[in-house]
Amino acid sequence: MRLLIARCQVDYAGRLTAHLPMATRLIMVKADGSVSIHADDRAYKPLNWMSAPCRLTVSPPPADVEAVVAAQESGLTQVWEVRNNDGDTLQIAIGEVFHDSAHELGFDPGLQKDGVEAHLQALLAENPATFGEGWCLVQREYLTPIGPVDLLFRDAEGAYVAVEVKRRGEIDGVEQLTRYLDLMNADPLLNPVRGVFAAQQIKPQARTLAGTRDIDCLLVDYNALRGLDNAEERLF
Known part of the structure; x- marks a missing residue:
């Protein structure tokens, strides 16, 4: 650097x-x-x-x-x-x-997700229908030249979708996904690739920025995915 x-x-x-x-x-x-x-x-x-x-x-x-x-x-x-x-x-x-x-910084292992975020990624990989009917997982941790995309899916029409998973969605997560999408869309074997920013909480600024980048946002119910929160049993 x-x-x-x-x-x-x-x-x-x-x-x-x-x-x-x-x-x-x-x-x-x-x-x-x-x-x-x-x-x-x-x-x-x-x-x-x-x-x-x-x-x-x-x-x-x-x-x-x-x-x-x-x-x-x-x-x-x-x-x-x-x-x-x-x-x-x-x-x-x-x-x-x-x-x-x-300065030579050497190899960087990348961001280590905390237990909840890593588990959230695994649960979403196991439940593609969270994003929509007909979705299927292509790969977890899909490698790009600047790091791995959390999840790569195909939607019901067969188009590729890159998903970045966060426990708390902020602007830097949207920027991270934007960089991944730029590289993936430069690959003729993948293009077109759209993006989804998935998190338990998404800050308004991050949601606004995602909208300007044509990135969809998805609020994820972690407890529901874990099977601990059954929506049918709720009073409200």
Whole structure:
């Protein structure tokens, strides 16, 4: 992982356009090639990013006269261009550098689910009808280049559906599933793949974000799945 703290200007062009004016930020380049830009607030969420797979090209500042003058005035030292397979680009114009380091983190075993979450995943795998009639399990822990999808199903029409299971559904879980879906939909043997975010509780912000990503949300009754809560015996 490379960590660069520098003054930078960031421009994103693709399905949307976004501009970050010159300011001091943290730029993180991960081993898979993904690049993210962070401010010193907003918790873990980057200001902008490009997910893997993507390509990073480093160039000197522009060569034409007006651009050179502008680059000198702003102190630009280099320009990074990050491009993904869809042609989206993230251009980072870098000025003064305050810190630049590289770190080898080694293999990461990934998030270890707690007992309830792991059991919830197993119960959903054993009960595909929780999602709909005619669903069937393809595989648990379906591997992608950035980690395993909890569950991969086929729905009643035979289409693939990736399911991310959480005990408590928050924004980071939706982001995680989005990254999995991007990679899976790039595979012609799987495409199209839609997503379902399944959890015992889902925060309103996570539900809203999922809606913008065309990801369905499913509230799961853990006790009912365990056979401890029979809906027919309830008074209310």
